[in-house]
Amino acid sequence: MQLEFLGTGAGSPGKFRNVTSTALRLLDERNEVWLFDVGEGTQHQILRTTLKPRKITKIFITHLHGDHIFGLPGLLSSRSFQGGDEPLTIYGPKGVRDFVMTALRVSGTRLSYPLNFEELTDGGVIFEDATFKVSCQKLEHRIATFGYRVEEADHPGELQAEKLKAMDIPSGPVYGQLKAGQTVTLPDGRTINGQDFLAAPQAGRTVAILGDTRQTPNALVLAQDADVLVHESTFGKDEGKLAHNYYHSTSTQAAQIAKKAGVKQLLLTHISARYTGKLSKELQKQAQAVFKNTKVVRDFDIIDVPFQK
Amino acid sequence: MQLEFLGTGAGSPGKFRNVTSTALRLLDERNEVWLFDVGEGTQHQILRTTLKPRKITKIFITHLHGDHIFGLPGLLSSRSFQGGDEPLTIYGPKGVRDFVMTALRVSGTRLSYPLNFEELTDGGVIFEDATFKVSCQKLEHRIATFGYRVEEADHPGELQAEKLKAMDIPSGPVYGQLKAGQTVTLPDGRTINGQDFLAAPQAGRTVAILGDTRQTPNALVLAQDADVLVHESTFGKDEGKLAHNYYHSTSTQAAQIAKKAGVKQLLLTHISARYTGKLSKELQKQAQAVFKNTKVVRDFDIIDVPFQK
Ligand SMILES: [Zn+2]
Ligand SMILES: [Zn+2]
Numbered sequence: 001m002q003l004e005f006l007g008t009g010a011g012s013p014g015k016f017r018n019v020t021s022t023a024l025r026l027l028d029e030r031n032e033v034w035l036f037d038v039g040e041g042t043q044h045q046i047l048r049t050t051l052k053p054r055k056i057t058k059i060f061i062t063h064l065h066g067d068h069i070f071g072l073p074g075l076l077s078s079r080s081f082q083g084g085d086e087p088l089t090i091y092g093p094k095g096v097r098d099f100v101m102t103a104l105r106v107s108g109t110r111l112s113y114p115l116n117f118e119e120l121t122d123g124g125v126i127f128e129d130a131t132f133k134v135s136c137q138k139l140e141h142r143i144a145t146f147g148y149r150v151e152e153a154d155h156p157g158e159l160q161a162e163k164l165k166a167m168d169i170p171s172g173p174v175y176g177q178l179k180a181g182q183t184v185t186l187p188d189g190r191t192i193n194g195q196d197f198l199a200a201p202q203a204g205r206t207v208a209i210l211g212d213t214r215q216t217p218n219a220l221v222l223a224q225d226a227d228v229l230v231h232e233s234t235f236g237k238d239e240g241k242l243a244h245n246y247y248h249s250t251s252t253q254a255a256q257i258a259k260k261a262g263v264k265q266l267l268l269t270h271i272s273a274r275y276t277g278k279l280s281k282e283l284q285k286q287a288q289a290v291f292k293n294t295k296v297v298r299d300f301d302i303i304d305v306p307f308q309k
Numbered sequence: 310m311q312l313e314f315l316g317t318g319a320g321s322p323g324k325f326r327n328v329t330s331t332a333l334r335l336l337d338e339r340n341e342v343w344l345f346d347v348g349e350g351t352q353h354q355i356l357r358t359t360l361k362p363r364k365i366t367k368i369f370i371t372h373l374h375g376d377h378i379f380g381l382p383g384l385l386s387s388r389s390f391q392g393g394d395e396p397l398t399i400y401g402p403k404g405v406r407d408f409v410m411t412a413l414r415v416s417g418t419r420l421s422y423p424l425n426f427e428e429l430t431d432g433g434v435i436f437e438d439a440t441f442k443v444s445c446q447k448l449e450h451r452i453a454t455f456g457y458r459v460e461e462a463d464h465p466g467e468l469q470a471e472k473l474k475a476m477d478i479p480s481g482p483v484y485g486q487l488k489a490g491q492t493v494t495l496p497d498g499r500t501i502n503g504q505d506f507l508a509a510p511q512a513g514r515t516v517a518i519l520g521d522t523r524q525t526p527n528a529l530v531l532a533q534d535a536d537v538l539v540h541e542s543t544f545g546k547d548e549g550k551l552a553h554n555y556y557h558s559t560s561t562q563a564a565q566i567a568k569k570a571g572v573k574q575l576l577l578t579h580i581s582a583r584y585t586g587k588l589s590k591e592l593q594k595q596a597q598a599v600f601k602n603t604k605v606v607r608d609f610d611i612i613d614v615p616f617q618k
Contacts, residue, residue, distance in 0.1 A: 012387045013353050040383040041350045044322050066416040070383045074349040077375045078321045095415040102411040106404040107375040108452050143417050 001029060001152070001205055001305040003228065005297045006045040007037075008269045010234050011067055017271060017299055018045055019067035022209055022230060024150060025302075027055070029131065034058045035075075036148060036209045036230075042071035043078050045299065054084035058127070060134070061092025062211020063145035069096065073103035080112040087114040091126055091136070093144040094119045120146055123218065131204075137222050139213035141247040147211055147222045152204030156181070160197045205305050208263070212270060214247045215257075223261035228305050231257060232270035233296070237286040251283040255290035266294040267303060310338055310461070310514055310614040312537065314606045315354040316346075317578045319543050320376055325586075326608055327354055328376035329579060331518060331539060333459060334611075336364070338440065343367045344384075345457060345518045345539075351380035352387050354608065363393035367436070369443070370401025371520020372454035378405065382412035389421040396423040400435055400445070402453040403428045429455055432527065440513075446531050448522035450556040456520055456531045461513030465490070469506050514614050517572070521579060523556045524566075532570035537614050540566060541579035542605070546595040560592040564599035575603040576612060 002025040009017030019039025026032045033055045035042070046053060053075065061069055072090075079088070090096060097117040104111070118126060123137040123146075131153050136146040159179040161171070169186065177184050178194035185191050208226040210219060212234070223229045234248035243250045251268060258266035268287060271280050280296045287294040297303065311334040318326030328348025335341045342364045344351070355362060365388065370378055381399075388397070399405060406426040413420070427435060432446040432455075440462050445455040468488040470480065478495065486493050487503035494500050517535040519528060521543070532538045543557035552559045560577060567575035577596060580589050589605045596603040606612065 012390050013356065013383075015356055018353070040380065041353050044327070044350050044353070047322065047324055064416050066382055066386045066412070066418055069416065070379075070386075070412065071349065073375055074322075074379045077379075081321050099411060099415040102408060103375070103379065106408040107373050107378065109375055 001026060001207075003207065003230065003267065003303045003305065004049060004051065005269060005299060005301045005303075006035075006042055006049070007039045008271055008297050008299050008301075009067075010232075010270045010272045012273070013039070013041060014273045014276070016276060017273075018042070019071075020270060021045065021071065022269070023051060023056075024207060024209070025051075026132075029152070031055065032057045034060065034150075036060045037062055037068040037211070038071040038075055039067045040070040040074075043075045046075075049300065053079040053082055054086065057086055057088055059088065059090045059092075060136075060148050060209075061090065061096050062139075062147065062209075063141055063143055064093055064095050064099065065143065065212070068211070069099060072096075072100055073107070073109070076100065076104070076111060076115065077107075077109050080109070083112065085113045087116060089116040089118060091118045091120060091134075093146065094121065123221075135222075137218040139211055139218055140216040141212045141214070145211045145213060147213065147219065148209050149222045149226070150207045150209070152206070154204045155202040157199035157201045159194070160199060163197055164192075202307055205307060207305055212248060214244050214249060215253055219257050220261050223257055223263055226261065226263045227308065228265045228267060228303065229258050229261065229263040230267045230269060233268035233283050233287065234270050234272050236275065236283055251286040252290055255287035255294060258287075258291040258294070264293065264308070265303075266291050268294060268296045271296060310335060310516075312516065312539065312576065312612045312614065313358060313360065314578060314608060314610045314612075315344075315351055315358070316348045317580055317606050317608050317610075318376075319541075319579045319581045321582070322348070322350060323582045323585070326580060326582075327351070328380075330354065330380065331578070332360060333516060333518070334360075335441075338461070340364065341366045343369065343459075345369045346371055346377040346520070347380040347384055348376045349379040349383075352384045355384075358609065362388040362391055363395065365393075366395055366397055368397065368399045368401075369445075369457050369518075370399065370405050371448075371456065371518075372450055372452055373402055373404050373408065374452065374521070377520070378408060381405075381409055382416070382418070385409065385413070385420060385424065386416075386418050389418070392421065394422045396425060398425040398427060400427045400429060400443075402455065403430065432530075444531075446527040448520055448527055449525040450521045450523070454520045454522060456522065456528065457518050458531045458535070459516045459518070461515070463513045464511040466508035466510045468503070469508060472506055473501075511616055514616060516614055521557060523553050523558060524562055528566050529570050532566055532572055535570065535572045536617065537574045537576060537612065538567050538570065538572040539576045539578060542577035542592050542596065543579050543581050545584070545592055560595040561599055564596035564603060567596075567600040567603070573602065573617070574612075575600050577603060577605045580605060
């Protein structure tokens with residue numbers, strides 16, 4: 001599980017940062033990639049990575065501002081052109097379907113795969129299967145905006161085969177039952193509880209990816225105990241009033257959320273063109289004064305989301 | 310007057326050619342830039358040039374396929390963000406207004422300038438003022454497609470002031486009347502016809518920019534005697550059947566149009582990813598066998614459109 005940043009700028013594309021898109025690489029976990037926002041030129045950025053558009057199966061849109069959605073029609077078209085045939089689902093505020101379907105209709109684009117929409121109206125769980133759960137919460141950004149929380153299910157502990165072999169239990173189908181935690185009676189009459197031979201389960205990882213937002217309690221709900229929090233930092237420490245008026249956050253506010261929520265790592269994105277080059281390090285320092293494990297990400301950064309030991 | 314190529318690829322963006330957009334730089338002539346098609350990422354390409362979005366006053370769309378229009382909403386937004394306030398008019402097939410207005414509405418974008426649409430239904434003159442005339446003709450490309458012809462008015466000849474001075478006619482307001490070709494009676498009684506003191510007028514220049522098309526007589530109508538013809542070349546010499554079936558043209562077909570129409574220069578664009586690097590030179594050679602003054606253009610090429618001597 002890695003986060004790959006395809007666009008880390010705010011508002012308009014710049015020479016060094018494209019408009020917003022963040023990929024959650026779940027290649028080992030599901031052989032899938034999930035995208036969060038698709039600013040214009042996201043497909044161009046993907047051309048410079050190892051990501052395959054056909055592996056993108058879910059797209060989560062935080063809000064409908066142009067710098068977060070204008071790359072959708074092109075990406076969807078190219079995924080089709082490149083032979084994608086797996087279904088793709090777009091989650092986002094009401095209006096995302098209208099935008100995408102108008103673009104596809106007017107351009108005469110016929111996709112090679114089923115395209116589904118889940119338009120969000122309120123917070124809650126929006127996807128769940130055996131290994132992953134995604135929930136969303138409303139944030140505050142002038143137009144309807146959602147943040148997302150992706151939770152991986154715990155990985156069951158490994159079967160401790162050496163212990164079993166030391167007890168002269170021969171390997172075979174019975175190992176599968178024990179690994180599943182079942183209680184088994186052996187041919188020799190012994191009764192073995194699989195639970196006693198499993199290592200501790202490995203806690204699943206949690207990533208919170210918030211859209212543009214000013215300070216709001218729901219940010220904490222999404223970020224609680226996350227391994228990684230991706231938060232916008234459109235403004236610097238001393239621009240709290242500007243941030244509030246423009247429905248954005250400062251570096252320090254993002255760090256305060258990270259600290260209160262007890263996250264492991266904070267990644268700052270949505271960096272204004274006013275903070276180019278070394279100035280973006282200022283944002284990072286400001287945040288680090290509150291929450292040490294902070295990084296201002298750049299386009300094409302890949303950040304691993306490790307298991308906690 | 311120069312053509313600046315912002316995207317010269319076909320269908321999907323590639324590493325070396327972006328999807329279609331061509332700028333006609335009329336900076337000396339009108340302090341304006343006109344764009345022909347706006348594929349996704351056109352605003353990103355513009356960032357790498359000296360073009361200013363606020364100087365773009367007219368956008369001509371050849372057809373509504375995604376690789377020709379998906380950059381429109383982002384470009385319009387950035388033009389606004391960068392303080393453009395001059396009106397902008399978009400010419401194109403029916404549907405372009407629906408696409409743009411849906412994108413702006415859904416994204417909550419309010420432009421800082423008046424945006425007008427001229428949806429085209431048939432060929433004819435679509436713009437004309439004292440110095441420029443633009444006409445369009447239907448081409449053949451599965452969906453409604455137009456090619457454009459831009460004609461500069463002739464420049465009146467310069468006033469030959471030396472001749473007047475040799476005749477002891479003192480400079481003053483009378484020179485302005487003579488320059489306008491009027492007949493003037495001097496205080497000393499002489500009658501002077503301005504027409505006799507004007508150099509030969511300089512013929513205006515003509516540029517024809519065609520969209521995606523297969524062979525159709527209207528291409529000739531647009532290209533007739535043009536100084537520069539910009540023509541697609543999606544396929545190579547031996548792919549005439551493919552070109553026809555996919556509503557595109559071959560290098561050789563484009564050259565035949567150039568020859569028949571008596572143009573001065575042929576610029577080939579809309580180059581398929583199958584013709585990367587040196588292979589694009591093949592397309593050029595094929596066309597040059599029919600029409601010598603041919604060039605396959607690349608992204609960021611700037612081609613001057615000179616006056617004919
Ligand atoms: Zn934004
Ligand atoms: Zn095309």
